[in-house]
Amino acid sequence: MAAALSHEKLSETHRPTLDQALDAIRTRAYWSPHPEHPKAYGEGGVPGSLGPAEGKAAFDAVLHTRLDLGQPGTDGWTGGEVSPYGPELGVEYPHIDPDVLLPAMSGAMGSWRAAGPETRALVCLEILARINARTHELAHAVMHTSGQAFVMAFQAGGPHAQDCGLEAVAYAYAEQTRTPEAADWSKPQGKRDPLRLHKSYTAAGRGVSLLIGCNTFPTWNGYSGLFASLATGNPVLVKPHPRAVLPLALTVRLAREVLTEAGFDPNLVALAAERPGEGIAKSLALRPEVKIIDYTGSSSFGDWLEANAGQAQVYTEKAGVNTVVIDSTDDYRGMLSNLAFSLSLYSGQMCTTPQNLLIPRDGITTDAGAKTYDEVVTDIAEAVGGLLGDDARANGLLGALVNPDVKARLEAAAALGEVALASRAVANPDFPDAVVRTPVVVKLDGAKPDDGAAFLSECFGPVSFAVAVDSTADALTLLRRTIREKGAMTVGAYTTSPDVERAVEEVCFDESAQLSLNLTGGVYVNQTAAFSDFHGSGGNPAANAALCDGAFVSNRFRVVEVRRQA
Amino acid sequence: MAAALSHEKLSETHRPTLDQALDAIRTRAYWSPHPEHPKAYGEGGVPGSLGPAEGKAAFDAVLHTRLDLGQPGTDGWTGGEVSPYGPELGVEYPHIDPDVLLPAMSGAMGSWRAAGPETRALVCLEILARINARTHELAHAVMHTSGQAFVMAFQAGGPHAQDCGLEAVAYAYAEQTRTPEAADWSKPQGKRDPLRLHKSYTAAGRGVSLLIGCNTFPTWNGYSGLFASLATGNPVLVKPHPRAVLPLALTVRLAREVLTEAGFDPNLVALAAERPGEGIAKSLALRPEVKIIDYTGSSSFGDWLEANAGQAQVYTEKAGVNTVVIDSTDDYRGMLSNLAFSLSLYSGQMCTTPQNLLIPRDGITTDAGAKTYDEVVTDIAEAVGGLLGDDARANGLLGALVNPDVKARLEAAAALGEVALASRAVANPDFPDAVVRTPVVVKLDGAKPDDGAAFLSECFGPVSFAVAVDSTADALTLLRRTIREKGAMTVGAYTTSPDVERAVEEVCFDESAQLSLNLTGGVYVNQTAAFSDFHGSGGNPAANAALCDGAFVSNRFRVVEVRRQA
Known part of the structure; x- marks a missing residue:
């Protein structure tokens, strides 16, 4: 692979972080590689990261532009976000022709599968590192779509969301590597020769994974599913909430950049922005190529997905009464x-x-x-x-x-x-x-x-x-x-x-x-920390999955065994 | 606990086997603690086991009797199995009133949950050991319900099925113990004191698990689901195929025996035999108490379960074309x-x-x-x-x-x-x-x-x-x-x-x-070995789950976290 980002380079940069994440989900002690203070970014901070002014400038530069992601099956442009703080964002996104884009995404699976769990995890970590470096830019994007105050948009939409993505990668890697790549099997037969087989085990993704984003936490609620699916070998089609497209569009752009540099098909991650009132989530959710759906939003649509998207594994976070x-x-x-x-x-x-x-x-x-x-x-x-x-x-x-x-x-x-x-x-x-x-x-x-x-x-x-x-x-x-x-x-x-x-x-x-x-100090019932807390339980009507645990990743791929006479 | 079977005794007897099983699912090399030769049972063989003649005598003794399991909500008796080899079995089984039995089963969950993953696993291993000791009896029961020849009924219905049960227990234990019982969490706050929480994590079963058995492999196809659910904290209601009740009824009897001896409520495992033509699987599958369903059988009923039993996690093995x-x-x-x-x-x-x-x-x-x-x-x-x-x-x-x-x-x-x-x-x-x-x-x-x-x-x-x-x-x-x-x-x-x-x-x-x-020797495409092979993939229409993997167990329980200010 003549890619700019070789496995060796990725491993050198990210394998220690992956190992720490794997350790954190086992001990559940506090851990994060993503600093949560705005001043930790920019000169003297996270290497290569945008500082406050640079991040703001990057955000301003994308406003009132057309964000061309170079996706196949782009049949037009759409946009129209208005910040809860007032300003129109004016960004245009590609509108998709699913009959072109979805087959292109499915076609990207083979080499992604062949890369194996470790390379997939390392590529995901590189994507997260690029996102982390642009936290200041993303914070403005989250603020001006969700209405969160800046510091919250920065922390929850930045490092905390990135933690969620990394946590999902760690779970995905751990789950796929529970089974070895190969085994020699030898069954004693008394005085006769043992029966011998050589077996290989391949983690195979299921198909296109559809992420249906929400308005209030586009990155925090989106990254777990996005990275869980990508790390387990599935292309991810990101369908943001129409009022919160920008944070996920910027995410998709960074993911496609890294995938390309690592020698993979960028169509492993793509954006599906919709025209006003189009409601494409419903039709995309029933496409035969779509095998996994992650959803955050109303109970009515979540229940509909669970009942109707029978061709897919459906992970929902819906409404509850706390x-x-x-x-x-x-x-x-x-x-x-x-x-x-x-x-x-x-x-x-x-x-x-x-x-x-x-x-x-x-x-x-x-x-x-x-x-x-x-x-x-x-x-x-x-x-x-x-x-x-x-x-x-x-x-x-x-x-x-x-x-x-x-x-x-x-x-x-x-x-x-x-x-x-x-x-x-x-x-x-x-x-x-x-x-x-x-x-x-x-x-x-x-x-x-x-x-x-x-x-x-x-x-x-x-x-x-x-x-x-x-x-x-x-x-x-x-x-x-x-x-x-x-x-x-x-x-x-x-x-x-x-x-x-x-x-x-x-x-x-x-x-x-x-x-x-009995929380009386600086931790609040509404906050959950990746690697240590579980967000939801998956066992009551508010959500059918928890972020993040083994169940959240284990059915996003299947293990295909090949047995050969040894 | 003044139970005859203490945790210490169970641990001494079974913890080494559990550890070997955990190792086997990681290496996927050949392993089984259950001898597959009929002569390995009886005097000089597996301690306490029935030999060929004793097993046959035990089987003969149960024919034409009423198998009273002491279940609450028994509202009559039913039976009518006829061996594919000709003879009528003449065994009568309790018929259930689900309005009485299901609440009794749900009521048994609390102490089973409190026992924790290790004790649950050890109790399951004791049940499997009791079953193993009676392999000869069960072999006749499998033979005269499935029509399998004796040696196959013995091996597939005995040790191989027991392997499947043990494999499921190992996966269940591993999955529940990925998260520690407790963690201390301390988040640095710069110059201020760190935020500190004490956290506990409890694996909580979901509710009654319904096992819908099949005619051809009542034990082999049944034990994975039965033990996966029981080991993860769920009561299991066993609904056998009406032509293959006896092997599962004997299994339920042994499970209830062990649970009682270990100080737990025997209603954690119960039998639901049905009257001819009653079709109780359909009504049981929709009961609100039923949160998990394991099913082997026709695609039409399997598809129905997947589409209709929305309150439950549904694991199906259906028809395919090999x-x-x-x-x-x-x-x-x-x-x-x-x-x-x-x-x-x-x-x-x-x-x-x-x-x-x-x-x-x-x-x-x-x-x-x-x-x-x-x-x-x-x-x-x-x-x-x-x-x-x-x-x-x-x-x-x-x-x-x-x-x-x-x-x-x-x-x-x-x-x-x-x-x-x-x-x-x-x-x-x-x-x-x-x-x-x-x-x-x-x-x-x-x-x-x-x-x-x-x-x-x-x-x-x-x-x-x-x-x-x-x-x-x-x-x-x-x-x-x-x-x-x-x-x-x-x-x-x-x-x-x-x-x-x-x-x-x-x-x-x-x-x-x-x-x-290229199988040309003594291993056949139709055979799968527990701990090493996967039975089905869960990724094509023949089955929505594989036996056995992380996905088969990870959604049978949920982790409930309790955070306290430290």
Whole structure:
């Protein structure tokens, strides 16, 4: 292979990182090769990376241009993203003819398969390194499609997303190399000669993998599936959310660059941007070439994919209703400030943000004395209000509402109960058109789950319900029912009672939900760290897969054995 | 735990075996702890095992009795198995009320989950050891339900099936222990204190696992799913084929015995026998408690399960059309005798038996000179005829036809083309009512795949088609189409050409089919060895899962994480 990026060069650069990643998914201790501080990039930082000004300039340079990826089957151009902060992005992307592009992608599989798991992993790591070097550029792209504040777009959309991609590569490599490349098999036959066979085992990808991206976390929610599929030998067609194309288009461009330099067909990664209202996800999902689908978005389309794309392995992250059970605490201040941050971060527009706070009507015990339901709710409201009292800080935490639907839900929520904390509009001096809102906290006392209560549906956005319950036992019954019927990406609980702790754990074991207990410091229930935490469980209706585990990668390829008489 | 079988005792007895199994699935060298010679059991053999006479006596003693398993929700008794060799078995089994039994099974999960992956694996190994000790009894049960000849029933239904169960336990244990039980996570924060969390990770089963057994290999095709699910924390409800209940009922009895002795709820394994024509698989498969289904059988019901049992993870092995490509050979005699055995074993009633032999019309090159299509077919027919010329040997290889449908297909096949080898009835002196038949080989020259040709559908039983093709290249085109459209559990090929070898490998990689090349000795394309071979690939229409690999176990449980501030 006369490629610019030889296996040897890739191995020298990336094999140590791969080994560290493999170690991290086994120990689950903290680890990341991707610095999360913006100042770590640029001169003196990550080698070859763009610094703050360079990243911003790169982002500005791509605006109002046509992003030609050189893909076969390009039958036109489309675009039209408008930043939640106001500006039109004006970038045009290739529109695809799937009858041309999909066969080209399938045709790229043979040499990618033949390259083997290690080379595939190393190429993926090179792609991630190129992405990492352009984190500042991507941060602006994520900010101006998702509405995240810059620092969050930088961290969650940059290093944390890159961690997710690397974690998936590590799982994919580990899974494919559980079976050796070859084995000699010799079965004793008593006094006769043993039976002997030479066997080879080849990890073979399944076919085109379709990534259906989301609006709020285009890279964070996309990279796990993208890299899991690519590393296991599958071409990946990236279909971004129409309002969040740019971060994934830039990703695809870097992937195609690296694949070419490494001597592979760039069509192993391609972009499928769509025209307004075209809805191409549905038709692409049913194409016979598509054997794997990764999806993040609404439950209705996720359920449709699971039920209808029978030719494909379908991995979905859908909607859920996240609950925090508040029973008691020995750090009342810590609990309040931790919850306030969780409810505020990115205006609650995270699939992991708590929605329902279950509080006993008779109150809770705390290190600051007994607190009634009303007091707890008031104190939470005050904590949120205090956290977001300063507009600059509020802008930095909240970001902008991603679309008018979120704003509409926020405005409607106030009518659902007694408003403990009203939402307020925050002015953004840099982007006057941005819609920035603080969370609303609504008290629900007496709402019964069987009345079709609003709190039992996902109300995506900065809306929380402080639900009064008869007792902690009732809270656990409601928690179990919520997870089982509606799903949950996260569960939180505060308690000083070992019995309650055990009981809430049992509910989460039974119903397969990830639990955070007594968080009062700088880690929040809505955050998951790659290599250590699992994002979702795959065992309740919120998601049919966890990011990332063996099940997420093991069915993206099949092992084909060839036996020969030895 | 005051159980008779403590963890320590189980560990002392079985941990070394588990470690060897874990090693075997990594190296894929030959290994088995279960002797396959009938004389290895009884006095002086496997400790505590039943010898030939004891096993036969145990089998005879269970005939015409009621097998009371002590299951809750037993609302009557059912039975009615008739041996393919003639005799009625007369065993009665509990009939279940799922509204009582399923909640009892679900209720057994908590303590089984709390026991952890190692104890679950060790308990499974103890169950397998008890089964192994009663291999002689189970061999008769398999013989008189499947129609397999005794030695095959003994080996495939005994040690080989036990190997499959153990292999699944090893995969399940490995998968659950990839993630540690706990981790301390500490994220640096520059000059501030690091963020610290203590995390625990619990493998939690998903719910009741339903095993839908088959008629021909009740234990071999059943044990992988049964033990994979049990070892990953799930109760298993065993729904045998109504004509092959006894081997699985005896298995369930032993499992319940061991679970009780180890201090667990015996309802972790239960039997669901059905009344004639009741078809309970369909209603059980849709029960909300059922979260996992393992199925072996027809494509129509397998496809139905995949499409309809959306609440469950569904693992299917269905029908396929297995092909052997004959291009050339340097051991013509070896090829003929190997093929003759493959076509004859258990009257071709294996999902792995070759059906279509693709032979170039202009003939092939061999070490015995060039052979025309007609000569090759005649020589295969003669090899089969020679192998089965002696009635005693024929009975020992063929066994009995499992049901009248197989006989009807066999009889109809002769009309599909020119008969190269006619089937003949073989008398069985021990069982005069047994229907024993040698295979038919039918020549098809000029049959086009698009004519709805019979050879492109599975013709389960002792029927093979010698299909004349224009060239080896045509054979590979037909092979690709057959795998893609109809599925294949096995592919065989004979060639002396490296180019052809490479081409057939590429087809199998592309279409995900397991390939055996140039088998001319004592290993046959229809045999797969646990720990080394994969049974099916899970990547073509014949099966959506392989036995056994990571994908077969990784979604039978979910990892639930609990994070606590450290």
